[in-house]
Amino acid sequence: MEERFRASMLLAAAGDAIGYRDDIWEFNPSGADIHAQLKEMGGQSKIDVSKKGWMVSDDTVLHLATAEGMNSAVLACVLNALFSSALYEEPPASSDDELMRRIMRHYLIGGADMNARAPGVTTMRSFKTVSDANDWRAIPFHDRHMGCGAAMRAMCIGLRYPDPKDIDKLIMICVESSRISHHHPTAYLGSVACALFTSYALLGYPVVSWGKRMLDEIPRVEEYVRAAGRDVDSNLKHFYIFVDTLTKGLKARNVLDGVGPAVFPERYGVQERDDYYNTLKHGPGMAGACGDDAVVIAYDALLGSGSSWSELVDRGVLHGGDNDSTGTMAGAWFGALYGLKGVHRTHYEGIEYYDRLVKAADKLFALSGL
Numbered sequence: 001m002e003e004r005f006r007a008s009m010l011l012a013a014a015g016d017a018i019g020y021r022d023d024i025w026e027f028n029p030s031g032a033d034i035h036a037q038l039k040e041m042g043g044q045s046k047i048d049v050s051k052k053g054w055m056v057s058d059d060t061v062l063h064l065a066t067a068e069g070m071n072s073a074v075l076a077c078v079l080n081a082l083f084s085s086a087l088y089e090e091p092p093a094s095s096d097d098e099l100m101r102r103i104m105r106h107y108l109i110g111g112a113d114m115n116a117r118a119p120g121v122t123t124m125r126s127f128k129t130v131s132d133a134n135d136w137r138a139i140p141f142h143d144r145h146m147g148c149g150a151a152m153r154a155m156c157i158g159l160r161y162p163d164p165k166d167i168d169k170l171i172m173i174c175v176e177s178s179r180i181s182h183h184h185p186t187a188y189l190g191s192v193a194c195a196l197f198t199s200y201a202l203l204g205y206p207v208v209s210w211g212k213r214m215l216d217e218i219p220r221v222e223e224y225v226r227a228a229g230r231d232v233d234s235n236l237k238h239f240y241i242f243v244d245t246l247t248k249g250l251k252a253r254n255v256l257d258g259v260g261p262a263v264f265p266e267r268y269g270v271q272e273r274d275d276y277y278n279t280l281k282h283g284p285g286m287a288g289a290c291g292d293d294a295v296v297i298a299y300d301a302l303l304g305s306g307s308s309w310s311e312l313v314d315r316g317v318l319h320g321g322d323n324d325s326t327g328t329m330a331g332a333w334f335g336a337l338y339g340l341k342g343v344h345r346t347h348y349e350g351i352e353y354y355d356r357l358v359k360a361a362d363k364l365f366a367l368s369g370l
Contacts, residue, residue: 007335015327151190158198190291206232212258
């Protein structure tokens with residue numbers, strides 16, 4: 001189990017680094033072009049994330065920020081850079097407000113580590129607005145805050161709170177950590193899905209059941225939003241977007257009932273996947289750029305890959321669109337399910353922030369109760 005926690009954090013970063021490829025592959029609209037470039041390199045086995053050209057993007061920086069914020073590691077990003085020692089820590093947060101302030105502080109630290117990492121516009125604009133961690137509720141509802149920039153940093157919340165009895169805590173953190181930058185249900189329902197799918201992996205729930213389980217939890221998220229009292233009417237009016245996209249994806253794979261088996265087209269290569277992923281997006285944007293289609297794409301890849309890491313990379317990372325974000329999600333779920341078995345060592349060994357990722361995973365494991 002401890003290895004699966006480490007694998008979840010490390011392979012989330014691996015999916016990010018491979019999809020990003022120093023801003024060469026992220027948002028390339030053609031999966032075929034990406035696969036052609038990979039072939040020229042010699043295939044997946046030639047990817048070595050310890051080498052120049054494979055830095056992590058904003059996705060991993062902010063996923064780590066969420067993890068370290070929940071772990072109560074105060075200013076870990078700064079202190080670990082200054083001292084070769086264990087993480088500096090505070091006592092457990094005494095309230096939800098204190099916990100969110102800690103997470104917000106780490107987001108602001110992470111926001112300063114964005115050189116050449118292509119951070120999302122909405123995220124950075126929000127971080128500039130919320131310059132004080134005490135003001136983490138500052139961002140109001142916005143009908144365009146649908147991006148996946150919140151969901152891609154939420155998988156570790158499922159590592160921290162995998163126990164079903166803690167689902168209300170998981171939902172609160174997912175919703176509020178999302179609304180720090182993306183105050184829209186499409187964004188924070190994506191966060192809830194990313195965290196829950198990670199917990200489902202740890203708990204051994206069949207992958208075909210995850211989407212149905214998520215849909216079943218929508219009323220619980222609605223209940224939380226009502227109780228929190230922030231822009232309630234505007235939020236609830238837009239829940240349907242995430243629900244509709246996830247439902248569409250589950251129907252396409254014959255897993256709306258949570259039983260399956262998952263069904264894919266007889267021909268489902270690189271171009272066919274790009275074509276399908278593009279049917280999920282909103283308007284002229286890139287596939288996987290929002291909190292709903294990113295989750296569906298990553299889940300689709302996991303459903304079709306089984307325990308093959310290479311297949312997951314082909315389907316969930318090396319496609320046209322926001323592939324570092326879908327790769328971060330799919331990588332985290334894969335690691336929580338299967339650990340590091342069958343994964344090219346060069347896809348995670350020596351990855352940027354390796355030590356921090358392992359330390360965060362170990363602390364999350366210790367706190368999880370598993």
